[in-house]
Amino acid sequence: MHASSRLLLGVLLAVTVALSTSDPIPASPAARSDDQPSWLWPVHGDREVLEPFRAPAHAFGAGHRGIDLAAPPDGVVRAPADGIVAFRGVVVDRPLLTIEHAGGLVTTFEPLESTLQPGDAVAAGDEVGVVATGGHATVGALHLGVRLDGEYINPMLLFGGVPRAVLLPCCAPL
Numbered sequence: 001m002h003a004s005s006r007l008l009l010g011v012l013l014a015v016t017v018a019l020s021t022s023d024p025i026p027a028s029p030a031a032r033s034d035d036q037p038s039w040l041w042p043v044h045g046d047r048e049v050l051e052p053f054r055a056p057a058h059a060f061g062a063g064h065r066g067i068d069l070a071a072p073p074d075g076v077v078r079a080p081a082d083g084i085v086a087f088r089g090v091v092v093d094r095p096l097l098t099i100e101h102a103g104g105l106v107t108t109f110e111p112l113e114s115t116l117q118p119g120d121a122v123a124a125g126d127e128v129g130v131v132a133t134g135g136h137a138t139v140g141a142l143h144l145g146v147r148l149d150g151e152y153i154n155p156m157l158l159f160g161g162v163p164r165a166v167l168l169p170c171c172a173p174l
Helices: 003-019
Strands: 049-051 067-070 076-078 083-091 094-100 105-110 127-131 141-148 151-153
Touching: 083 105, 094 127
Parallel strands: none
Antiparallel strands: 049 067, 067 141, 076 127, 083 094, 094 105, 105 141, 141 151
C-alpha cells in the first residue's frame, strides 16, 4: 500500500473512531454537519447491512469485499459522494456501476441498472440507478464495494458505521 494510501486510511480510521459515538449520518445532504463523514447512505429506508465486510487474509483469499445492503428490487440508488462514472456494464451475470471519487476512492454497486455512461459526473445524492438482480447478492440486496487506491476497504468507514473498540480489563489487580 502506498504511503499516501496509508495516510488517508489512517485519517479515515481516526475520523471513524472520533465519530463512533455521534449521531448517525442524516439521509439528506442539507442536514449534514461539518463534523460528520461526507458520504451519504445510497439507499432509502432503514440502514440494514445484510452481509458485512470481511477482509480476506491475503490478496486472493476468501472474504466479502464490500457490504450487502437491504434494498428493494427497482429501489433507487444514489451516489454516496461526488464522482465520475468509470464503468457501467454487465460482468459475468450482473449489471454494475463503478464511480471514481476524490482521494483515490472507487465505489462499485451491483446488481444495478443505470442509464449513466462512463465519464458522466454525479453529485452526492444524485440517482445513479435502480437495484437489479444477479450476482451473489440475494433479491432485495445491493452490494457496495469500496476501494482506496486499489485496495478494498470496509465501506462503513465512510458512513461512520464502524463501532469503536472498547478495551476491557483482563485481570484482577495484584
